[in-house]
Amino acid sequence: MARKLAKFVKYSEEVTQKICDELANGKSLRQICAQEGMPVVGAVCKWLAIYPEFHIEYAKAREAQAEYYADEIVDIADNATLEEVQKAKLQIDSRKWVASKLKAKKYGDASLLKLADNEGEKLEGLEVAFIKTKNPDT
Numbered sequence: 001m002a003r004k005l006a007k008f009v010k011y012s013e014e015v016t017q018k019i020c021d022e023l024a025n026g027k028s029l030r031q032i033c034a035q036e037g038m039p040v041v042g043a044v045c046k047w048l049a050i051y052p053e054f055h056i057e058y059a060k061a062r063e064a065q066a067e068y069y070a071d072e073i074v075d076i077a078d079n080a081t082l083e084e085v086q087k088a089k090l091q092i093d094s095r096k097w098v099a100s101k102l103k104a105k106k107y108g109d110a111s112l113l114k115l116a117d118n119e120g121e122k123l124e125g126l127e128v129a130f131i132k133t134k135n136p137d138t
Contacts, residue, residue: 009039011047016054019044024064026072066103069095 009015015038022032033041048055073092080088099107 007038007040009037009043011051011054015039016047016051016057020057020061023058023061024068026065026068062102066099066107069099069102070107073099 019029019032019038023029029041029044032038033044039047048058073095076088076091076095096107100109
């Protein structure tokens with residue numbers, strides 16, 4: 001089978017805006033780059049390193065994508081039939097995982113512990129150790 005040649009797409013605000021718009025609407029970068037007239041994924045990654053303005057807009061689009069996935073989770077759950085429960089669960093879990101990575105402060109696991117005194121001031125000089133123990137019920 002003949003190898004497909006990589007397509008060259010010149011950097012432009014129009015192309016990068018389309019990438020960001022489609023990311024914000026739930027499409028993956030791979031899906032976007034597979035479309036006619038779009039650059040390959042590697043080119044987008046290089047553009048992110050070279051063009052700070054694109055990097056900023058791309059980051060905003062990824063945050064919007066996390067919101068899109070969060071909204072989509074509710075739709076998937078509400079519309080799943082009994083026959084589709086396993087598929088819906090996989091779709092929901094996948095979107096939850098991606099959203100937790102794209103917007104960790106809002107959708108990530110709460111693993112940050114803030115220590116403060118009664119007035120809300122940060123406590124200095126304390127060390128906290130977490131010890132994993134076996135559940136006595138298992």
